[in-house]
Amino acid sequence: MSKGTVSEVHAFTPPPEDPARAGGILTIDLGQVVANWRHLKEKAASAICAAVVKADAYGLGAVPVAQALFDAGCRHFFVALPQEGAHLRAALGAEAKIWVLNGLLPGEAAFYADHGLRPVLSSLPEVTEWAAFCRMREMRLPAAVHVDTGMNRLGLNLDEAHRLAGDRDLLGACRLELVMSHLACADEPGDPMNERQRETFAEIRALFPDVPASLANSAGTLIGSAYHFDMVRPGIALYGGNPFSDRPNPMRAVVSLYAPVLMVRRLRKGETVGYGATWRAERPSRVAVLGLGYADGYLRSLSWPARNGPAQVMIGGHYAPVIGRVSMDSICVDVTDVPEDFVERGVRAEVLGPNVTVDEVAKWAGTISYEILTSLGGRYTRLYVPAGNGARS
Numbered sequence: 001m002s003k004g005t006v007s008e009v010h011a012f013t014p015p016p017e018d019p020a021r022a023g024g025i026l027t028i029d030l031g032q033v034v035a036n037w038r039h040l041k042e043k044a045a046s047a048i049c050a051a052v053v054k055a056d057a058y059g060l061g062a063v064p065v066a067q068a069l070f071d072a073g074c075r076h077f078f079v080a081l082p083q084e085g086a087h088l089r090a091a092l093g094a095e096a097k098i099w100v101l102n103g104l105l106p107g108e109a110a111f112y113a114d115h116g117l118r119p120v121l122s123s124l125p126e127v128t129e130w131a132a133f134c135r136m137r138e139m140r141l142p143a144a145v146h147v148d149t150g151m152n153r154l155g156l157n158l159d160e161a162h163r164l165a166g167d168r169d170l171l172g173a174c175r176l177e178l179v180m181s182h183l184a185c186a187d188e189p190g191d192p193m194n195e196r197q198r199e200t201f202a203e204i205r206a207l208f209p210d211v212p213a214s215l216a217n218s219a220g221t222l223i224g225s226a227y228h229f230d231m232v233r234p235g236i237a238l239y240g241g242n243p244f245s246d247r248p249n250p251m252r253a254v255v256s257l258y259a260p261v262l263m264v265r266r267l268r269k270g271e272t273v274g275y276g277a278t279w280r281a282e283r284p285s286r287v288a289v290l291g292l293g294y295a296d297g298y299l300r301s302l303s304w305p306a307r308n309g310p311a312q313v314m315i316g317g318h319y320a321p322v323i324g325r326v327s328m329d330s331i332c333v334d335v336t337d338v339p340e341d342f343v344e345r346g347v348r349a350e351v352l353g354p355n356v357t358v359d360e361v362a363k364w365a366g367t368i369s370y371e372i373l374t375s376l377g378g379r380y381t382r383l384y385v386p387a388g389n390g391a392r393s
């Protein structure tokens with residue numbers, strides 16, 4: 001089941017003073033995030049290319065990611081929570097436009113206003129509350145309105161959108177700066193739901209003729225210009241995840257994760273590994289114990305034999321399968337087929353990176369790249385590769 005040897009081995013040199021001690025080293029390449037954003041921006045042509053940095057930029061660090069994108073010219077950022085927005089505001093300064101996808105939380109309008117956050121209003125009660133707050137402050141504060149086009153998650157339904165469009169009082173109280181919706185199936189470009197949602201959205205945005213419109217997430221940005229409208233909102237593609245479930249990944253990898261070999265042991269034929277003794281040696285074997293586990297976001301569903309697995313790591317230029325169960329702080333890999341010189345205590349194995357992609361790990365775990373990234377733990381040493389001089393456009 002091993003994927004064999006690859007000729008191009010990504011050489012990893014630990015930093016001179018490694019504060020990780022025994023832990024994993026997570027490297028986030030901000031230059032690649034910026035390159036991915038530029039690629040999407042080019043695809044989106046005349047539309048504004050925003051950046052979705054919710055959930056701490058999908059686990060990669062909202063402040064460093066947003067700062068790098070801001071330096072590259074990005075001005076529109078989407079978070080999920082007002083608290084995330086406030087952190088970003090403090091880091092980016094006044095010029096960034098920060099949108100809060102989870103809408104207006106009840107009684108919190110002043111918090112949004114005080115931090116210059118723009119709620120993405122998702123229901124008529126939210127619109128009403130924001131309008132009332134604007135009247136009270138005697139300021140027409142900016143907001144977006146989210147209209148549902150089939151996802152049935154957040155957003156006004158079509159009737160409500162029509163009612164809002166006809167209510168000059170309500171609309172006049174605040175400053176509607178964006179009308180948006182969200183695609184349910186863009187990861188499968190051939191799904192007819194994409195076209196249905198696009199048509200519905202085109203009708204809705206016509207109700208608000210002077211307001212910029214936005215429909216596309218990462219995949220939507222890449223499936224065609226008909227989906228771009230005035231602004232695109234990529235998330236996962238910025239972070240190197242494949243926006244498509246059925247096509248090769250057009251994006252550049254951003255994340256690498258290396259875990260240290262804590263020890264190497266020899267097993268006799270018939271011996272077992274880990275909790276539940278779920279893996280049994282069918283031959284005399286060598287097993288390397290790596291210092292990362294489910295407490296670090298290496299999901300327990302990656303345990304042998306995994307859903308579409310076995311899961312693999314790369315060590316000394318060879319793939320090695322994860323065997324036994326994933327423990328809290330360690331995993332075991334079968335290195336019987338890796339030359340002995342390449343696997344010794346202190347060497348690091350690639351757990352995520354150029355040879356072990358986020359999407360592959362997600363597939364083995366039976367999940368999506370989004371969950372792998374947002375699960376990345378707090379015990380890693382995080383290294384940020386700066387975007388460099390080319391960042392400013």
Ligand SMILES: *Cc1c(COP(=O)(O)O)cnc(C)c1O
Binds near residue numbers: 054216217235
């Ligand atoms: C998360 C999110 C996005 C970004 O989606 P990706 O698939 O990560 O590109 C865009 N719009 C909304 C409303 C979202 O919730």
